[in-house]
Amino acid sequence: MTPSTVAKRWARSTPLEISTGEARRLPFLMLLPAIVAIAAVVVFPMVYSLYLSFTDYDLTRPAYQFIGLQNYIDLFSNGDFWQAFGRTILFMTLAVNLEFVIGLLIAQLMAKAIVGRGLLRTVLMMPMMFAPILVGFQFKWFFNAQLGLVNNLLFSLTGDAHIIPWLVQVPLGFIAILVAEIWMSTPFMVIILEAGILSLPTEPFEAAEVDGASGWQKFRHLTFPMIGPFIYTAMAIRSLDLARVYDVVSIMTAGGPGTRTELIWTYVYRLAFTGHNYSMGSSMSYVTVILSFLFTLYLFRNVIKSRWEGRE
Amino acid sequence: MSAKKNISRRQFLKYAGLAAGAAASAGVASKFEGSPLSATTVRAKGFPTVLGQSFQGVTVRVHAISGANYDELYKIIPEWEEKTGAKVEFVFKGDGFSTDKRLVQDFAAGTVDYDVCWDHSSFFSQYVKAGGLEPLDAYFSADDLKDFIPRLVDAARRDGSLWVIPRHFDISCLHYRTDLLGDKKPPETWDEFKQMSIELTDAKTGVYGTEFAGKEEALSGRFYEVLVAEGGALFDDKWEPVFNSPAGVKAATMFADLYKANAMPPDMTNYVWEDVARNFANGTIGMYTEWYGWYSFFQDPKTSKVAGKFDLARAPMGDGKIHSGWAGHHGFSITKASKNKEAAASLIKYLTSPEGNELEAKLGFLVARQSVWDKIIKEAETATNPLDKKRLELALLQAQEDFKTPPLIAEWLPMSNVLYPIVQKIILGDVEPKAGLDDAVKQVHDLMDKAGYYKAA
Numbered sequence: 001m002t003p004s005t006v007a008k009r010w011a012r013s014t015p016l017e018i019s020t021g022e023a024r025r026l027p028f029l030m031l032l033p034a035i036v037a038i039a040a041v042v043v044f045p046m047v048y049s050l051y052l053s054f055t056d057y058d059l060t061r062p063a064y065q066f067i068g069l070q071n072y073i074d075l076f077s078n079g080d081f082w083q084a085f086g087r088t089i090l091f092m093t094l095a096v097n098l099e100f101v102i103g104l105l106i107a108q109l110m111a112k113a114i115v116g117r118g119l120l121r122t123v124l125m126m127p128m129m130f131a132p133i134l135v136g137f138q139f140k141w142f143f144n145a146q147l148g149l150v151n152n153l154l155f156s157l158t159g160d161a162h163i164i165p166w167l168v169q170v171p172l173g174f175i176a177i178l179v180a181e182i183w184m185s186t187p188f189m190v191i192i193l194e195a196g197i198l199s200l201p202t203e204p205f206e207a208a209e210v211d212g213a214s215g216w217q218k219f220r221h222l223t224f225p226m227i228g229p230f231i232y233t234a235m236a237i238r239s240l241d242l243a244r245v246y247d248v249v250s251i252m253t254a255g256g257p258g259t260r261t262e263l264i265w266t267y268v269y270r271l272a273f274t275g276h277n278y279s280m281g282s283s284m285s286y287v288t289v290i291l292s293f294l295f296t297l298y299l300f301r302n303v304i305k306s307r308w309e310g311r312e
Numbered sequence: 313m314s315a316k317k318n319i320s321r322r323q324f325l326k327y328a329g330l331a332a333g334a335a336a337s338a339g340v341a342s343k344f345e346g347s348p349l350s351a352t353t354v355r356a357k358g359f360p361t362v363l364g365q366s367f368q369g370v371t372v373r374v375h376a377i378s379g380a381n382y383d384e385l386y387k388i389i390p391e392w393e394e395k396t397g398a399k400v401e402f403v404f405k406g407d408g409f410s411t412d413k414r415l416v417q418d419f420a421a422g423t424v425d426y427d428v429c430w431d432h433s434s435f436f437s438q439y440v441k442a443g444g445l446e447p448l449d450a451y452f453s454a455d456d457l458k459d460f461i462p463r464l465v466d467a468a469r470r471d472g473s474l475w476v477i478p479r480h481f482d483i484s485c486l487h488y489r490t491d492l493l494g495d496k497k498p499p500e501t502w503d504e505f506k507q508m509s510i511e512l513t514d515a516k517t518g519v520y521g522t523e524f525a526g527k528e529e530a531l532s533g534r535f536y537e538v539l540v541a542e543g544g545a546l547f548d549d550k551w552e553p554v555f556n557s558p559a560g561v562k563a564a565t566m567f568a569d570l571y572k573a574n575a576m577p578p579d580m581t582n583y584v585w586e587d588v589a590r591n592f593a594n595g596t597i598g599m600y601t602e603w604y605g606w607y608s609f610f611q612d613p614k615t616s617k618v619a620g621k622f623d624l625a626r627a628p629m630g631d632g633k634i635h636s637g638w639a640g641h642h643g644f645s646i647t648k649a650s651k652n653k654e655a656a657a658s659l660i661k662y663l664t665s666p667e668g669n670e671l672e673a674k675l676g677f678l679v680a681r682q683s684v685w686d687k688i689i690k691e692a693e694t695a696t697n698p699l700d701k702k703r704l705e706l707a708l709l710q711a712q713e714d715f716k717t718p719p720l721i722a723e724w725l726p727m728s729n730v731l732y733p734i735v736q737k738i739i740l741g742d743v744e745p746k747a748g749l750d751d752a753v754k755q756v757h758d759l760m761d762k763a764g765y766y767k768a769a
Contacts, residue, residue, distance in 0.1 A: 059420045060438040060722045145579040165578035256527055257581030258737035275726040
C-alpha cells in the first residue's frame with residue numbers, strides 16, 4: 001500500500017457513528033467495573049451489616065435470630081451511647097474550628113512569604129505524613145504522667161514536681177487528644193486555604209489598596225468571603241474525618257478511664273470487637289453514619305451556596 | 313523375517329509410569345528403614361520418643377502465639393518433623409490478644425484451615441461455644457496427663473471434656489521492696505496490704521505504695537481475685553451476677569481508697585502489664601501483685617533499679633481466708649476442622665513433653681509438668697541467689713493451692729468489657745462502689761440473659 005493510498009483512505013474515514021441509546025449506555029458500561037468493585041467491597045458489607053443490626057448476632061454464638069428493632073430501641077435508651085455521641089460532636093466542633101483558625105493564620109502567613117515558601121510548606125506538611133497510630137503513641141508518651149515530655153518540661157520551668165495525670169483527669173484527657181489531632185491535621189487545612197488565597201484575583205485588592213483599606217478590612221471584606229468555598233470544603237472533609245476518629249483516641253486512652261474520653265468509634269469497637277456484640281455494633285454504626293450523612297449534606301449545601309455568593 | 317513390533321505411545325507412557333513409581337517406592341522405603349513404620353522406635357539423644365504412627369506427607373498447620381520467649385519452644389519442631397515425616401507450617405503468629413481475635417473470627421466464619429491452635433484458660437470457653445475445638449480425651453490418656461499439675465488440667469475442662477493441654481502457666485504473687493519494708497513482714501491480708509501501701513507512699517521520693525494494672529481484662533482480673541479472697545463470687549450457681557455483695561463492695565472500696573490516698577500512681581487506669589512492671593523496675597512502687605514471668609527482668613541490673621532489693625510472698629488473703637491467685641495457662645488445642653487430628657495430637661505431645669517443658673523452664677516460664685518442677689527446684693538449690701529457689705517453691709505452692717481462673721464461660725471477656733470501665737469509675741471516684749457495682753451487675757445480667765443463661769429448661 002502506498003502512502004498516497006493510506007492518505008486517501010484516512011481522508012475518506014468518517015467519525016464513529018453511534019445511536020442515541022448506545023450513547024446513553026456507554027458511560028454506564030465504562031463505569032461498570034468500578035461499580036462492581038465498589039458493590040462487592042462496600043455495598044454488600046453495608047447491606048449485610050444493616051441486616052445484622054436487626055438480629056442478635058454475637059460472634060461467639062453461631063446461632064442468631066431476627067429481633068426487629070430491639071437493638072435500635074436499646075440504643076436510643078443507652079445513656080453511654082449518647083454521651084459518647086455528644087462527646088464526639090463536641091470533639092469535632094472544637095477540633096475543626098481550632099484547625100480552621102490556626103490553619104487560616106498559617107495560610108495567610110505562607111501566602112505572604114516570598115522566599116522559601118516551598119521549604120516552609122514541606123516542613124509544615126510533615127505532621128500529615130505520620131500514620132495516626134504513630135501520632136497516638138507519640139502523644140501518649142508526651143502526656144505520660146511520670147515519664148512524659150510535658151510534665152518534665154513543666155518541672156524544668158516551674159520546679160514543681162507535681163505530676164499531672166494528663167490522660168486521666170477531666171478535661172485534660174480530652175484536651176490531650178484534641179492537641180494530638182490538631183497537631184496532625186492542621187496542615188491539611190493550611191494546604192486547602194493557602195490554595196484558595198493564592199487563587200484569588202489581585203485586582204480587588206489593588207482597588208482596595210487605592211481606596212485606603214487596612215489589612216484587616218481587606219481580609220474581612222475580600223479574602224474571607226472569596227475563599228468561602230475553600231473553607232467549607234476543608235471543614236466538610238475534616239468534619240467527616242473527625243466524626244470517624246478512632247486511631248489516636250484508641251492508642252492514647254482507649255476511650256477511658258471509665259468512659260471519660262469515650263467517642264463513638266471507641267465505644268463501637270469495645271462493643272463489637274472486644275464484646276463480640278456485632279449486632280449492637282452494627283446498629284450503632286448505622287445511626288452514626290446516617291447522622292454523619294445528614295451533617296455532610298448540610299455542609300455541602302453551604303459549599304454550593306457560598307460558591308453562588310462568591311460569583312455574585 | 314519377523315515383523316518389527318513398535319510399542320504405542322500409550323504403552324510407552326504406561327511402562328514409564330510404572331518404572332517411575334517403582335523407583336520412588338524403593339527410594340522412600342530405603343529412607344525409612346528402621347522407621348516407626350517398621351514398628352521400631354527412634355530415639356534421638358535428649359528428645360522424647362515418638363511412638364507409633366508416621367505422618368509422612370502430612371502438614372500440620374499451626375496458629376501460634378509469638379513474641380518474647382514463646383518462639384524458643386518452636387525450635388524443637390524440626391526434630392519432630394524428622395521423626396514423623398510430617399511438616400509443620402505456621403499459618404499465623406501473634407501476641408495473645410491478636411491471636412485470640414483471629415481465632416474467634418475464624419471459628420465464627422468457619423474459615424479454620426489449621427490443625428493446632430494456641431489456647432488459654434481465659435479464652436478457650438468461647439472457642440468451645442463457637443464449636444471450634446476438638447475434645448482431647450480421645451487423644452490424651454490418663455497416663456499422658458498424670459505428670460501435669462492437676463489444677464491446670466482441671467482448668468481446661470468443661471462440659472465433661474478436656475479442651476486444652478497446658479504448656480505453661482502464670483499466677484501472681486506479691487512483689488515487695490525489702491529496702492522499703494525493712495524489718496516489717498509483708499502483708500498477709502488485703503487489709504494489711506491496704507494499710508501498708510498507704511504508709512509506704514512517699515511523695516518526696518516519688519514512691520507509691522502500690523499499683524494495679526488499671527484497664528481492660530487486667531483490671532477485671534485483679535478485682536476478681538480480691539473479690540474471691542474476700543469471700544465473694546462473680547456468679548451464683550444460677551449464673552446470676554452477685555459481685556455487688558459486701559465482699560465486692562469491700563474489694564472495690566479498697567481500690568478507691570488507695571487511689572484517693574495517692575497510694576497509687578494517678579494515671580494507673582491507663583496501665584497494663586508492661587506499664588506496671590516498668591514502674592516497679594524503675595523503683596517507684598513499694599509492693600504489688602505481679603506475674604512471675606517478670607522475675608528475670610526485675611533481677612537484671614541493666615533493666616531494673618530494684619535488682620536484689622525485692623522479695624516475693626504469697627498473694628494476700630481476704631475475709632474468706634482464701635489467698636488471691638488469679639491465674640491462667642497457655643496451651644495447645646486441636647481444631648474441630650483439622651483433617652490431621654492424630655498428627656496434631658502428636659505435635660502437641662512433643663511440644664508439652666518433659667523436654668519441651670524443661671527448655672521453657674530454663675527461660676523462666678512456669679511450666680505445667682510436676683516432674684520438671686521437681687527437677688528445677690532441685691537444681692535451684694545450688695543457685696547463688698536464694699530467691700531463685702524460693703520463687704520456684706512459691707510458684708509451685710500457688711499452682712497447687714491458689715490457682716483460680718475466671719469463670720470458664722465464653723462471656724468472660726464481654727463481661728469484663730462491661731465491668732472494667734465501671735471499676736475504673738469507682739477507682740477515680742466518679743461513682744460510689746455500691747452504685748457502680750449495682751450498675752455493673754444489671755448490665756452483666758442483661759448480657760447473660762441475651763446469651764441464654766436464664767431460659768427455662
